[in-house]
Amino acid sequence: MAAPESGDGNNGAARMVTLISSDNTRFEVEAAAASLSQTLQLTILDGGGGGGDGIPLPNVDSATLSKVLEYCIKHAPAAANGGAPNATAVDRAELERFDNEFVNIDQSVLYSLIMAAHNLEIEGLQSLVAKKVADMIKGKSPMEIRRTLGFPDPTPEEQAEMNAHMLEYGWAYE
């Protein structure tokens, strides 16, 4: 889980890296936090992102990136602990509270986060946003799921199949 080199050369100030959002905002963040992203971890291990260079992230805008980094910074200590097996119940409860609050957001923001977590390969965040979407669609009929997620109107074929499904199983959604 943890970066193999974590702790290495970290005696003084933590190593910092710079990330550059699609709209050219620069974010300076501890390498340990950025390394929650598998994609970034590779670059960082190769020595990228330091100095004046910065790692450009053309697919992530600054609003999304700041949200993503909020997650990474909060989760970095636990991740460095190898998933924090010795974390106290209080620590875990605090992370859980943070996570719940973190995905309590507008649907468009949620979607941006889903895409960013996917592109940056941040495992914990991917699970968190997937869990959120799963909760949103749990127990809903196909048509309700489409509405919840803002899909366009179904094709006649899709509609016919959903109608057939509701004829047979509509009672289950009452």
Add this chain to the structure above:
Amino acid sequence: MAEDSFSLPSDVLVLIVLLLPTSARRRLRLVCKLWRDVIDERTSEMQSRSKTLAFLTQDLLAHRVHGPGDGAGPRARARRGHQLAAAGHVAGLDSGRTGVATDERSRESGYRGDGSHNRGEGDLGAGG
């Protein structure tokens, strides 16, 4: 705007589907064509039933793939996707041996699984 508001990458959709009970899949298949394809191709019944075998297979593969190095680095992680895909194939080929490799859990669920599979095909027939 609504059109692309939630066109999820299939990897993400797989994560979501796997978080929901297997009994929900028949319903999720009806949401749209993309979901149906992803559910049929990536979260097949076989995968959910022979989970134990898939894990074993994946471990074996992991050892083979990472044999020479220590396999702990992030690059090893990056390869995981391929391993998983490979594990899926091997699990498919080995399905005849499932009874040997997995525990009573899979035997227990055998009938149930087959039943829902048949119902699934029934749905398809009615739809097309």
